[in-house]
Amino acid sequence: MKFPCFGCHKAESCNGCHAKCGGVDSKPQKILLVGNPNVGKSAVFSRLTGVHAISSNFPGTTISFTQGNLRHEGQNYVLIDVPGTYTLNPTNEAEEVAKRIIMGDSDIVVIVLDAGALERNLYLALQVLELGGKTIVALNMVDEARHKGIEINIKALEEALGVPVVPTVAIAGRGIKELVSRLKEAKKSHIKPQSDEDRWKTIGNIIMKVQKAHHRHHTAKDRLEDITINPFWGALVGVAVIAASFFAIRRIGEGIINYILDPFFSSFVLPLLESISKSMNQEGIIHSLLLGSLINGSLDFEQSFGLFTTGIYVPIVMVLPYIVAFYTVLSLLEDSGYLPRLAVLFDSLMHRVGLHGFAIVPNLLGLGCNVPGVLATRVLESPRERFIASTLISIAIPCTSLQAMIFGALGGFGGKYVAIVYGSLAVTWIILGRILNILLPGYSPELIIEIPPYRLPSLRGIGLKLWFRVKGFLFEAIPLVMFGVLLVNLLYISGAMNLISNFLAPFFNTVLGLPASTAGPIILGLLRKDVAVGMLLPLNLTSQEMVISVVMLSMTFPCIATFIVLFKELGFKKMMLSLSIMLVTAILSGATLRLLFLLA
Amino acid sequence: MSAKLHLLKNGQKAKIVSLPPGLCGRRIEALGLRPGKIIEKVSGMPFRGPITISLDGRQIAIGHGMSERIIIKPLDKGEKL
Numbered sequence: 186m187k188f189p190c191f192g193c194h195k196a197e198s199c200n201g202c203h204a205k206c207g208g209v210d211s212k213p214q215k216i217l218l219v220g221n222p223n224v225g226k227s228a229v230f231s232r233l234t235g236v237h238a239i240s241s242n243f244p245g246t247t248i249s250f251t252q253g254n255l256r257h258e259g260q261n262y263v264l265i266d267v268p269g270t271y272t273l274n275p276t277n278e279a280e281e282v283a284k285r286i287i288m289g290d291s292d293i294v295v296i297v298l299d300a301g302a303l304e305r306n307l308y309l310a311l312q313v314l315e316l317g318g319k320t321i322v323a324l325n326m327v328d329e330a331r332h333k334g335i336e337i338n339i340k341a342l343e344e345a346l347g348v349p350v351v352p353t354v355a356i357a358g359r360g361i362k363e364l365v366s367r368l369k370e371a372k373k374s375h376i377k378p379q380s381d382e383d384r385w386k387t388i389g390n391i392i393m394k395v396q397k398a399h400h401r402h403h404t405a406k407d408r409l410e411d412i413t414i415n416p417f418w419g420a421l422v423g424v425a426v427i428a429a430s431f432f433a434i435r436r437i438g439e440g441i442i443n444y445i446l447d448p449f450f451s452s453f454v455l456p457l458l459e460s461i462s463k464s465m466n467q468e469g470i471i472h473s474l475l476l477g478s479l480i481n482g483s484l485d486f487e488q489s490f491g492l493f494t495t496g497i498y499v500p501i502v503m504v505l506p507y508i509v510a511f512y513t514v515l516s517l518l519e520d521s522g523y524l525p526r527l528a529v530l531f532d533s534l535m536h537r538v539g540l541h542g543f544a545i546v547p548n549l550l551g552l553g554c555n556v557p558g559v560l561a562t563r564v565l566e567s568p569r570e571r572f573i574a575s576t577l578i579s580i581a582i583p584c585t586s587l588q589a590m591i592f593g594a595l596g597g598f599g600g601k602y603v604a605i606v607y608g609s610l611a612v613t614w615i616i617l618g619r620i621l622n623i624l625l626p627g628y629s630p631e632l633i634i635e636i637p638p639y640r641l642p643s644l645r646g647i648g649l650k651l652w653f654r655v656k657g658f659l660f661e662a663i664p665l666v667m668f669g670v671l672l673v674n675l676l677y678i679s680g681a682m683n684l685i686s687n688f689l690a691p692f693f694n695t696v697l698g699l700p701a702s703t704a705g706p707i708i709l710g711l712l713r714k715d716v717a718v719g720m721l722l723p724l725n726l727t728s729q730e731m732v733i734s735v736v737m738l739s740m741t742f743p744c745i746a747t748f749i750v751l752f753k754e755l756g757f758k759k760m761m762l763s764l765s766i767m768l769v770t771a772i773l774s775g776a777t778l779r780l781l782f783l784l785a
Numbered sequence: 786m787s788a789k790l791h792l793l794k795n796g797q798k799a800k801i802v803s804l805p806p807g808l809c810g811r812r813i814e815a816l817g818l819r820p821g822k823i824i825e826k827v828s829g830m831p832f833r834g835p836i837t838i839s840l841d842g843r844q845i846a847i848g849h850g851m852s853e854r855i856i857i858k859p860l861d862k863g864e865k866l
C-alpha cells in the first residue's frame with residue numbers, strides 16, 4: 186500500500202516535491218507498545234497519540250489492540266497498544282493476541298517496563314529484544330519505584346540492553362517528550378536468542394549491575410494494602426465497598442434524574458411535543474409513530490411509546506444517568522487498584538461455579554453493559570471458563586440499562602419486588618454456575634494474579650474514561666433504542682404483534698401465568714432490554730406479572746449487541762448451546778417464580 | 786526441610802525450591818516467582834482461598850490448589866537472606 190505524502194498528498198513517494206514539503210517521508214512507521222500487564226502501556230499510548238485508550242490499575246485492561254497516530258518532525262507513526270503479556274508463550278487469549286501482533290511486522294518496538302518490578306519485566310523485554318527488531322525502552326513509573334527505595338542506573342541499563350532507555354511517568358505525562366524525540370534512535374540489541382534458563386541468568390546479571398534497592402519502613406499505604414487482603418478485615422472492607430458503590434450509584438443516578446433531566450424534560454420538552462401533537466390533531470399514523478398514543482388524554486414519556494417521547498426519554502432520562510453513575514464508581518474502583526483484591530476475596534465462591542476469582546472483573550463490567558463483560562472474559566485461561574463466564578453474564582448479570590428499567594418498572598410497586606428480581610437473578614447465577622461446573626468436562630485453572638499497589642485515581646483519568654464510555658452509550662445505544670421503538674410501533678400497526686401474541690398466548694398463560702400481551706415485549710428484548718421493559722409499562726400488569734415478565738426479559742435472549750459479541754467470542758456452536766441454556770433457564774425461572782407466587 | 790507454600794504462616798519467609806511442571810509452572814514463573822527467590826506470606830483466605838505473598842516488594846495472590854504444588858524451604862527467623 187502506498188501512503189500519501191503529508192506535504193503534497195500524493196500517493197507516490199514524492200521525490201519531486203520533497204523540497205516543498207520539507208522532506209517528509211511518505212510512509213508512516215508502525216510502532217508497537219509492548220510490556221507486561223499493568224505497566225502503563227495504555228497511559229503511554231494515550232499520552233503519545235491523544236487517542237484515549239482505557240487504562241486501569243489492574244492487569245488485563247487492554248484485551249484487544251488499540252491504534253492511534255503520532256507525528257513528529259515530519260515523520261508519521263502508527264501506534265499500536267498491544268495487550269499486556271508476561272511472556273511470548275501465551276497462557277490466555279489476550280496474551281495470544283499480544284504474541285500475534287509482536288511476532289508480526291513492525292518498524293519500531295517500544296518496550297514499556299515497570300521500574301518497580303524490573304526483574305520480572307525484563308523477561309518479556311529480553312524475549313522481544315531477541316527477536317532483533319529496532320527497539321527502545323520506556324522505563325515507566327520511576328516515581329513509584331523511587332518511593333519504594335528502588336534506584337535504577339539508566340546508563341547501565343542502556344548498556345546492558347543495547348537499546349535507548351527513557352525514564353517516564355506516563356500517568357503524569359513526564360518523559361513522554363523525550364521518548365518521542367528519541368524514537369528515531371531505536372536500534373537492534375546485541376542480545377541473542379537464548380534458553381529460558383540462560384535468560385533468567387542474564388536478567389540476574391543485569392539486575393545486579395543496574396538496580397539498587399534501599400530498605401524502607403512500612404508506610405500507611407502498605408498497611409492499607411495488607412488490611413484489604415486480610416481474611417477478616419478484607420471481607421469487611423469488601424462488603425463496605427460494594428454497599429457504598431451501590432448506594433452511590435443509586436444516589437447519583439436518581440439525583441441526575443430528579444433534579445436535572447426530568448424537570449428539564451417535563452418543563453421544556455413536553456410542552457413542545459404537546460403543541461406539535463395538537464397541531465397534528467392528536468391522531469394519525471405519523472402521530473403514533475413520532476409521538477405515540479395519548480395516555481389519559483395527554484402525552485406520557487414513559488408510556489406513549491413514540492419515537493420522540495419514549496424513544497428519547499428512556500435512553501436519555503431513565504438510563505443515561507445510571508450509566509454515568511455506574512461508570513464513575515467503576516472507574517474509581519478500577520484506577521485505585523481495588524478490583525484485584527476483590528478477585529482474591531471472591532476466589533472461593535467463583536471456584537464453586539467453575540471460575541476463579543479474577544472472573545469477578547468480567548462480571549462487574551457486565552453490570553455496566555454485557556458487551557465489555559463478555560469481551561473481558563478473554564483474560565480467563567481456558568475456553569471452558571470463558572464459556573461459563575459468558576453464559577452467566579448474558580443470562581444473570583443485568584446491564585445498567587436493564588437495571589434502570591427494573592427500578593422504573595417495579596419501584597412503584599415497592600422495593601420488595603425489585604429485590605425479588607435481583608434475588609432471582611443471583612440465585613440463578615449460582616445454581617446455573619454450579620450445574621455448568623458439574624456438567625462441562627474439564628477443570629477450572631487456579632487464580633494467579635499480581636496485586637497492584639493502590640494509586641490515587643486522577644480526575645483527568647476518571648473523566649476521560651467516563652466520557653469514553655458515555656460516548657459509546659450515546660452513539661450506540663440511543664439510535665438502537667429509537668429504532669426499536671419505531672419497529673415496535675410498526676409491528677403493532679401492521680398487526681404482526683397480535684399474531685405473535687396469539688401464537689404464544691397458550692404457553693404464556695399456562696406456564697408463566699402472564700397475559701398474551703407480554704409475549705411481544707419479551708421477544709423484542711432481543712433488540713434492547715430497556716425498550717422491552719418500556720413496552721411492559723403500558724400493559725397494566727399486576728406486581729407479580731411484572732416481576733415474572735422482567736425476570737424473563739432479563740434472562741432470555743441477550744440484546745442484539747451481546748448476541749453479536751457472543752457469536753464472535755464463542756463461535757456458532759457454543760453460542761447456540763449458550764442460547765439454549767438461556768431459554769431453558771428463563772422458562773424454568775419464570776415458571777418457578779409463578780409457582781412460588783401461587784404458594785405464597 | 787522443605788514444605789509447601791500454603792503451609793506457611795503469615796509473615797513467615799521462605800525460599801522457593803520448585804514449581805509444578807507445565808503451563809501452571811509457566812504462569813507462576815512469568816510473574817517472576819522462580820526457584821531460589823525469597824518470598825514472604827502476607828495472608829491466606831479461608832475456605833481454600835488464595836494465598837497472598839510478597840515478592841520483591843510486590844504482592845501476588847496464588848490460588849490455593851496451585852500453592853499446594855509449590856515446594857518451598859521455610860526460613861527461620863534471623864536466618865540470613
